[in-house]
Amino acid sequence: MRxxxxxxxxxxxxxxxxxxxxxxxxxDVVLEGLRRLEYRxxxxxxxxxxxxxxxxxxxxxxxLANLEKVLSGDPMPAAxxxxxxxxxxxxxxxxxxxxxxHLDRAGQVALIHNGIIENFAVLRRELEAAGVTLVSxxxxxxxxxxxxxxxxAGAELADALRRVCRRLDGAFTLVAxxxxxxxxxxxxxxxxxLVVGLGDGENFVASDVAAFIAHTRDALEVGDGQVVxxxxxxxxxxxxxxxxxxxxxxxxDWDISAAxxxxxxxxxxxxxxxxPKAVADxxxxxxxxxxxxxxxxxxxxxDELRDIDKIIIIxxxxxxxxxxxxxxxxxxxxxxxxxxxxASEFRYxxxxxxRRTLVVVISQSGETMDTLMALRHAREQGARVLAICNxxxxxxxxxxxxVLYTRAGIEVAVASTKAFLTQIVACYLVALYLGQIRxxxxxxxxxxxxxxxxxxxxxxxxxxxxMDPVRELARSxxxxxxxxxxxxxxxYPVALxxxxxxxxxxxxxxxxxxxxxxxxxxxxxxEQDVPVFVVVxxxxxxxxxxxxxxxxxxxxxxxxxxxxxxxxxxDEAVVPYAxxxxxxxxxxxxxxxxxxxxxxxxxxxxxxxxxxFDVDQPRNLAKSVTVE
Ligand code: F6R
Numbered sequence: 304m305r306x307x308x309x310x311x312x313x314x315x316x317x318x319x320x321x322x323x324x325x326x327x328x329x330x331d332v333v334l335e336g337l338r339r340l341e342y343r344x345x346x347x348x349x350x351x352x353x354x355x356x357x358x359x360x361x362x363x364x365x366x367l368a369n370l371e372k373v374l375s376g377d378p379m380p381a382a383x384x385x386x387x388x389x390x391x392x393x394x395x396x397x398x399x400x401x402x403x404x405h406l407d408r409a410g411q412v413a414l415i416h417n418g419i420i421e422n423f424a425v426l427r428r429e430l431e432a433a434g435v436t437l438v439s440x441x442x443x444x445x446x447x448x449x450x451x452x453x454x455x456a457g458a459e460l461a462d463a464l465r466r467v468c469r470r471l472d473g474a475f476t477l478v479a480x481x482x483x484x485x486x487x488x489x490x491x492x493x494x495x496x497l498v499v500g501l502g503d504g505e506n507f508v509a510s511d512v513a514a515f516i517a518h519t520r521d522a523l524e525v526g527d528g529q530v531v532x533x534x535x536x537x538x539x540x541x542x543x544x545x546x547x548x549x550x551x552x553x554x555x556d557w558d559i560s561a562a563x564x565x566x567x568x569x570x571x572x573x574x575x576x577x578x579p580k581a582v583a584d585x586x587x588x589x590x591x592x593x594x595x596x597x598x599x600x601x602x603x604x605x606d607e608l609r610d611i612d613k614i615i616i617i618x619x620x621x622x623x624x625x626x627x628x629x630x631x632x633x634x635x636x637x638x639x640x641x642x643x644x645x646a647s648e649f650r651y652x653x654x655x656x657x658r659r660t661l662v663v664v665i666s667q668s669g670e671t672m673d674t675l676m677a678l679r680h681a682r683e684q685g686a687r688v689l690a691i692c693n694x695x696x697x698x699x700x701x702x703x704x705x706v707l708y709t710r711a712g713i714e715v716a717v718a719s720t721k722a723f724l725t726q727i728v729a730c731y732l733v734a735l736y737l738g739q740i741r742x743x744x745x746x747x748x749x750x751x752x753x754x755x756x757x758x759x760x761x762x763x764x765x766x767x768x769x770m771d772p773v774r775e776l777a778r779s780x781x782x783x784x785x786x787x788x789x790x791x792x793x794x795y796p797v798a799l800x801x802x803x804x805x806x807x808x809x810x811x812x813x814x815x816x817x818x819x820x821x822x823x824x825x826x827x828x829x830e831q832d833v834p835v836f837v838v839v840x841x842x843x844x845x846x847x848x849x850x851x852x853x854x855x856x857x858x859x860x861x862x863x864x865x866x867x868x869x870x871x872x873x874d875e876a877v878v879p880y881a882x883x884x885x886x887x888x889x890x891x892x893x894x895x896x897x898x899x900x901x902x903x904x905x906x907x908x909x910x911x912x913x914x915x916f917d918v919d920q921p922r923n924l925a926k927s928v929t930v931e
Contacts, residue, residue, distance in 0.1 A: 318417040319389035322488040325505020329385030336514035345389035346397035351413035352382035362402035388415035395440025407451030416443040421473035461532040499523040506533035571716035579760035584710035618665035621719040627796035629730030646673035650680035667722035668927040669697020777909035794838035801903030808911035818855040831863035
């Protein structure tokens with residue numbers, strides 16, 4: 304079957320990229336780096352080395368093990384300069400031929416790439432007209448030929464790369480080596496991640512610090528539109544014009560063990576278990592001695608924030624659902640109207656955005672292209688942009704006016720879990736901060752919410768300790784074909800998130816609904832024994848909401864549904880209508896998503912495992928989506 308370009312595009316994710324120059328065997332360093340990036344998902348891999356004035360390269364479709372098999376049959380020469388790549392197909396199917404690196408005709412240049420070169424067709428025609436035969440279906444190969452031509456015309460390697468970058472449209476990270484430059488790796492980025500690892504007598508470039516963290520924790524940011532050249536003893540950073548740019552170095556404060564599974568079967572399980580700590584860390588140090596909420600990373604002045612008359616939250620996937628939860632708290636605490644918008648829709652609907660709009664972009668990775676493009680659009684319209692992000696120094700926080708980092712730690716599993724909880728917490732901190740400076744919340748009210756938030760980590764841990772029946776339930780439902788999720792108020796986005804988790808890792812039909820919408824259509828889906836999760840708000844304080852959802856449970860049960868009710872301790876009203884009850888500790892309704900989503904994460908994880916699927920790397924998905 305032929306797969307159309309549109310589908311290949313939707314499949315494009317961040318490729319794994321590593322470049323090395325130093326004293327160690329480059330092949331070992333590069334392969335180890337690629338292994339550390341495996342969690343991102345990929346469908347082919349390749350390496351290139353510079354040895355004795357020539358290039359050696361090898362590539363293979365499939366997992367790294369396939370490449371290693373090729374290498375064991377045909378060993379590469381010893382070398383201390385090299386690069387490696389794990390590819391997610393964009394242009395052309397995942398074959399040996401389309402795997403990176405791509406070489407020029409004379410075998411002088413090897414180049415790897417993440418992203419999409421949008422004007423590749425024009426460039427390809429130009430190369431073909433000049434007599435170059437392209438051997439792959441990729442957009443990347445044109446860059447390899449262009450680079451080789453620039454070097455052949457006399458440009459020094461980094462300058463040649465700058466010239467090529469100036470000709471490319473689209474998003475890219477490029478890394479290249481040249482046969483005539485044994486101690487040199489050059490790299491460039493535009494709207495695609497790239498970071499430098501600074502070693503002693505060795506240097507690295509990579510799409511993610513995980514690739515080199517076993518060697519060094521000192522890193523250097525490569526900004527958008529910049530080219531970097533590394534040798535064993537130097538790092539030179541310029542813009543695409545060749546002008547030097549200011550270096551921003553930083554220290555990576557997590558270690559390699561953070562990227563391991565710590566004894567859990569899956570990263571996802573480990574990350575679910577880390578949620579109490581992730582929430583606690585995100586709350587750490589946010590209150591000064593006077594009891595005022597302080598958000599140190601905020602670079603917007605209080606006056607600017609007092610001026611805000613509308614908030615638009617923009618995000619994708621799970622981060623979008625965190626935004627939907629946050630809307631309830633933001634409007635309640637600040638009385639500022641808040642819209643929540645899918646990043647991929649935002650800039651195509653002529654949104655009403657102005658100087659008094661605060662756009663809050665939420666992104667775990669900080670590299671999601673839909674969100675980045677929405678952010679840029681918002682800034683062009685004059686909005687102030689605050690990023691909530693889990694990845695230090697990523698593109699989205701770098702391009703925002705202010706940043707609040709969630710402190711979830713590295714999230715490896717493709718299905719987002721701990722990021723979701725910390726995103727909600729971060730949004731709540733922003734809401735409280737706005738409430739504080741705008742005077743819509745008294746200091747003691749803010750202090751009370753902060754106390755409630757600080758009480759959440761042990762409550763999340765309590766939910767986690769009681770998950771065995773949920774796992775058992777998942778196993779017993781492994782052959783089910785469809786699961787529905789219902790919620791009201793903040794429970795509604797939790798229902799959506801529960802359904803998303805099940806779809807993405809257990810490949811099961813799952814849908815989340817606002818429980819009140821059931822009667823307007825979705826109730827027709829309810830048939831005998833279909834499992835229906837219901838997220839029930841606390842009966843304390845919001846009894847109308849609670850009563851309404853109890854009626855909804857009765858409605859679906861009367862039609863044969865198997866009801867799985869998530870309700871707080873002491874809520875007895877749901878007991879008669881629940882086939883299964885999952886208890887969560889009592890807490891204010893606005894904070895309940897931090898507890899109620901946990902059983903849904905665990906259910907999805909166990910379901911995926913029971914159905915024999917790859918929990919951490921689900922099909923067609925990977926961690927960071929860097930194309931629109
Ligand atoms: C779902 C999931 C995705 C991401 C979405 C946004 O489990 O991981 O839906 O939430 O792709 O990613 P970030 O937050 O990195 O912008």
